[in-house]
Amino acid sequence: MTDASAPLHAVEALIFDMDGTMIDSMPSHAQSWQVFARRHNLEFDLDDLMRRTTGRNGAECMRELFQRDIPDAEAWTLIAEKERLYRELFGPIFTEVAGFKTFSGQALARGLKVAVGTAGDQDNIAFVLSHLQLPSSPHAIVGGDEGLPGKPEPAIFLEAAKRMNTGARACIVFEDSPFGIEAAHRAGMRAVAICSTHTPAQLAGPHVVASVRDYNELMNSKFLENLHVATS
Structure with a gap:
């Protein structure tokens, strides 16, 4: 270093x-995680997820959320869905x-x-x-x-x-x-x-x-x- x-x-x-x-x-990112998780029938602790994922890339975030080794193509497809939700939420209040x-x-x-x-x-x-x-x-x-x-x-x-x-x-x-x-x-x-x-x-x-x-x-x-x- x-x-x-x-x-x-x-x-x-x-x-x-x-x-x-x-x-x-960040509030809109948190909200988009909640909406995304509901769509995928996932239960999670939002504060814990934000702590574990903020700063990580999209594929890493999805692996943290699903707690499994998701292939890259699937992970990036999932994060694209989540980020579309985020942009829809944050755009009007940017x-x-x-x-x-x-x-x-x-x-x-x-x-x-x-x-x-x-x-x-x-x-x-x-x-x-x-x-x-x-x-x-x-x-x-x-x-x-x-x-x-x-x-x-x-x-x-x-x-x-x-x-x-x-x-x-x-x-x-x-x-x-x-x-x-x-x-x-x-x-x-x-x-x-x-x-x-x-x-x-x-x-x-x-x-x-x-x-x-x-x-x-x-x-x-x-x-x-x-x-x-x-x-x-």
Whole structure:
């Protein structure tokens, strides 16, 4: 693992998880799991399932839900059904995590690269980006249906850094889940805990440089102003 203790002036890129970090979507994800489970006559503990699956890719989530080794093709078909339900539920109430668009735009204006590193699939990524209407496309987007293991494995974040031609030590990850915070640590990256669904204590770690409810808090604390873009 790369040491994540590089000084903050060495930052080159910000990597954002998507659900619960860019957008306030976790309640709709939870609701879609409930609807999906009823359709399939499954009984489960919702809080326990969310704890075991948030940050994992779709196939991994289905194996956790059904508690059996589901073949890839079947698992991805099932998760596609579940995610359609999620988009139907969240679309009419689509909401960003407060301040995200402004914060990411300010990061770009300061010369930082921006990436999305999510366990969500390409349909969910397209759904989110179409609703957010960001002024500039991210420098890299890595999804959970690209053959990479989900979080807490670091592969998604490492691939995002690779696609930006940026070293792990120069990246800061923004995450809302314990698995995502752990994945950043394993990747050798620093992290900002977005406490939209978990407490700061649940998202703590030696690599976590800030814990906030939303991006307005980060902007009010002059977070970006205290970062200096690394020079080549």
